[in-house]
Amino acid sequence: MSLKRNFFAGVDVGSLAAKSVILEDGKVFATGLVPSGFDSVESGLNALNLALETAGLKKEDLTYIVGTGYGRVSAPYANKAVTEITCHAKGANFLHPTVRTIIDMGGQDCKAIRIDQDGAVVDFAMNDKCAAGTGRFLEVMAGVFKVKLEDLGALSLSATELVPMSSTCTVFAESETISLVARGEKPANILNGIHHAIANRISGLFARVGITSDVFFSGGVAKNTGMKTAIEEALKVTIVKPEIDPQLIGALGAAVLARNFSKKQGLWS
Amino acid sequence: MPIKTLEVIRKRLEERPAELRKLRESGQKVVGWTGYNVPEEIIYALGFIPIRIAIGGDDRLVEVGGRYASSKNCVFIREIVGVFSENEDPYIQQTDILAFDATCLQNFRAAEVIEYYFKKDVIVLGVPRNFYWEEGKEYFGKEADEFARLLEERAGVALDLAKLGESVALYNDIRKTLKSIYTFQAAKDNVISWVEVFDLIQAGDLLDKKEYLSLLHETLAELRALQHNPIIEVDGSEGRIFISGSLIPRGDRKLISIITSVGGRIVGDDIWTGILPHLDLEIKEISPAGVALGYLNRTPHAALPYLDLESDRRLKKLHELLGEFKAQGVIYHTLRYCDPFTFKAKETKDVLAKSDIPVLEIHTEYAGSDYEALRTRLEAFVEMIKIKAESAAEVIV
Ligand code: SF4
Numbered sequence: 001m002s003l004k005r006n007f008f009a010g011v012d013v014g015s016l017a018a019k020s021v022i023l024e025d026g027k028v029f030a031t032g033l034v035p036s037g038f039d040s041v042e043s044g045l046n047a048l049n050l051a052l053e054t055a056g057l058k059k060e061d062l063t064y065i066v067g068t069g070y071g072r073v074s075a076p077y078a079n080k081a082v083t084e085i086t087c088h089a090k091g092a093n094f095l096h097p098t099v100r101t102i103i104d105m106g107g108q109d110c111k112a113i114r115i116d117q118d119g120a121v122v123d124f125a126m127n128d129k130c131a132a133g134t135g136r137f138l139e140v141m142a143g144v145f146k147v148k149l150e151d152l153g154a155l156s157l158s159a160t161e162l163v164p165m166s167s168t169c170t171v172f173a174e175s176e177t178i179s180l181v182a183r184g185e186k187p188a189n190i191l192n193g194i195h196h197a198i199a200n201r202i203s204g205l206f207a208r209v210g211i212t213s214d215v216f217f218s219g220g221v222a223k224n225t226g227m228k229t230a231i232e233e234a235l236k237v238t239i240v241k242p243e244i245d246p247q248l249i250g251a252l253g254a255a256v257l258a259r260n261f262s263k264k265q266g267l268w269s
Numbered sequence: 270m271p272i273k274t275l276e277v278i279r280k281r282l283e284e285r286p287a288e289l290r291k292l293r294e295s296g297q298k299v300v301g302w303t304g305y306n307v308p309e310e311i312i313y314a315l316g317f318i319p320i321r322i323a324i325g326g327d328d329r330l331v332e333v334g335g336r337y338a339s340s341k342n343c344v345f346i347r348e349i350v351g352v353f354s355e356n357e358d359p360y361i362q363q364t365d366i367l368a369f370d371a372t373c374l375q376n377f378r379a380a381e382v383i384e385y386y387f388k389k390d391v392i393v394l395g396v397p398r399n400f401y402w403e404e405g406k407e408y409f410g411k412e413a414d415e416f417a418r419l420l421e422e423r424a425g426v427a428l429d430l431a432k433l434g435e436s437v438a439l440y441n442d443i444r445k446t447l448k449s450i451y452t453f454q455a456a457k458d459n460v461i462s463w464v465e466v467f468d469l470i471q472a473g474d475l476l477d478k479k480e481y482l483s484l485l486h487e488t489l490a491e492l493r494a495l496q497h498n499p500i501i502e503v504d505g506s507e508g509r510i511f512i513s514g515s516l517i518p519r520g521d522r523k524l525i526s527i528i529t530s531v532g533g534r535i536v537g538d539d540i541w542t543g544i545l546p547h548l549d550l551e552i553k554e555i556s557p558a559g560v561a562l563g564y565l566n567r568t569p570h571a572a573l574p575y576l577d578l579e580s581d582r583r584l585k586k587l588h589e590l591l592g593e594f595k596a597q598g599v600i601y602h603t604l605r606y607c608d609p610f611t612f613k614a615k616e617t618k619d620v621l622a623k624s625d626i627p628v629l630e631i632h633t634e635y636a637g638s639d640y641e642a643l644r645t646r647l648e649a650f651v652e653m654i655k656i657k658a659e660s661a662a663e664v665i666v
Contacts, residue, residue: 070641070645073641073644082652083645083648083649083652084645084649085645085649085652085653086649086652086653086656109642118660120653120656120657120660121649121652121653121656122627122653123627124646124649124653126642126645126646
């Protein structure tokens with residue numbers, strides 16, 4: 001007798017990257033991550049297909065798909081759309097049930113999310129009015145220093161000093177950085193200043209929702225170790241270590257929800 | 270099943286500007302008013318046609334208004350100024366006299382700007398900063414007397430107290446009927462939505478009062494025929510939303526349409542263009558000061574400073590309405606540069622947190638640029654309260 005295997009997928013289309021996670025019951029089975037293009041449907045499908053390919057599965061093998069991220073609004077491949085706020089909460093809770101606060105820094109916004117023991121959102125605040133603390137902002141900074149985005153963290157951790165940065169507005173920060181470079185300040189020290197300025201700024205979000213341990217850092221920016229250290233210092237917290245790429249947490253949460261929704265609908269037992 | 274009277278009301282609203290023009294040609298005068306404490310009953314009793322000038326939702330008009338008002342004035346006030354500058358709104362075009370109050374000082378500022386730049390005949394009703402002191406009550410009574418005197422001058426007749434009594438009775442009946450209709454929108458298996466009732470309330474700002482009352486009675490009769498006994502009950506999967514904060518005037522549909530598009534069900538409000546001004550208005554003495562006292566004893570506007578959260582009537586009323594309409598979450602809406610409500614956002618959230626009522630603060634303006642960002646927040650909030658309600662229901666089961 002062979003038991004039918006059940007696979008559930010979450011697809012998170014963000015402004016910089018599209019991510020997907022396939023769960024088999026309680027385990028991450030495969031993942032996919034591709035840069036986002038202009039067409040959000042295509043980006044989502046590319047991420048999903050990558051995960052399917054890695055898993056050796058076909059789309060028909062999936063029991064249920066949940067779409068999230070800004071691309072959730074048009075995700076014809078998904079059975080249901082859920083916001084990234086709810087998905088990050090579920091994803092972090094799936095990995096670490098003791099997590100109560102999430103800092104999510106993605107390509108175009110930054111969120112503070114407080115959750116309960118079941119991974120349900122209790123409160124949240126979002127900064128999407130300015131680019132400070134977003135992947136876009138750091139992308140601009142990487143451009144100024146002519147380094148790869150993923151190398152910013154390591155570079156800033158090699159700092160010997162912190163050069164104070166007065167501006168977190170992308171436009172002003174870019175010109176301030178250029179002036180600091182011209183003044184002879186070391187890139188690592190300037191970056192250290194940038195990370196701390198952003199961390200101080202996002203502390204405001206936590207003044208609104210509160211902060212309770214354990215703290216989880218998700219989103220593409222969470223891969224930046226310099227940013228992580230700056231946040232730990234600014235918020236006086238220790239961030240838990242994620243087992244998987246923190247950029248995949250939204251897609252993971254969507255896959256967890258896909259599993260829950262399909263069970264509720266009696267699609268499997 | 271659609272409520273037929275609502276269709277009639279929509280049609281009457283389309284016809285109303287032309288009707289107002291004809292009435293003015295025959296010698297009647299239209300008073301355009303705005304302000305939480307403007308006693309409309311006095312305007313009506315003097316034979317004027319009152320219409321409310323609360324308009325919003327058009328960013329272009331905010332820009333136009335910004336040429337005259339400060340860019341630090343709220344977007345609502347800037348739009349009102351913009352509307353007078355362009356003079357294309359079919360209702361604004363029909364106004365002869367304007368009546369503003371100083372409940373919110375930004376409203377007072379709009380009166381000054383409109384009078385100065387557009388040479389309108391403007392009357393301003395002073396409002397005390399403290400409604401709880403005897404001095405405040407006395408001041409407001411005198412201001413109401415002066416307000417009536419200024420209107421008498423323009424009407425060319427003295428205020429007849431018998432007519433004021435009739436006006437108060439008419440408005441009381443309107444308020445009572447609106448309250449009864451409002452219960453239906455929050456009920457289980459509702460046959461009318463909050464949005465429809467909201468539109469119905471705002472129709473009363475523009476239609477003839479007697480006709481409006483009879484249309485309200487017809488609406489209520491239709492509702493009673495469709496739903497004999499409206500019961501307000503929570504259904505776990507609904508996401509019952511209450512809207513609080515800055516006003517949502519005619520023309521501003523952004524927030525409401527997003528909430529409904531993401532699956533939230535609005536079941537109540539305490540906004541100035543919603544049900545709140547129609548609640549708890551008891552006029553005991555038929556005189557301008559008596560009417561003023563009735564207004565003063567209602568739930569106060571957020572622009573009036575009050576620091577003791579325990580006895581704050583605004584917060585007490587909010588709690589009461591949340592209970593009555595069985596709301597599961599509050600969307601606290603603040604307009605850009607609306608200081609009165611923005612300053613009260615934190616305390617409102619803190620007070621409601623003690624009763625375990627989630628609050629989402631939405632700070633917005635009339636531009637459409639934040640539509641998607643608002644959508645994510647509102648959708649996440651609706652998801653949050655639905656999940657909370659569902660798990661509460663599971664625990665109960
Ligand atoms: S209360 Fe707010 S929205 Fe209303 S007039 Fe005052 S500042 Fe503007």
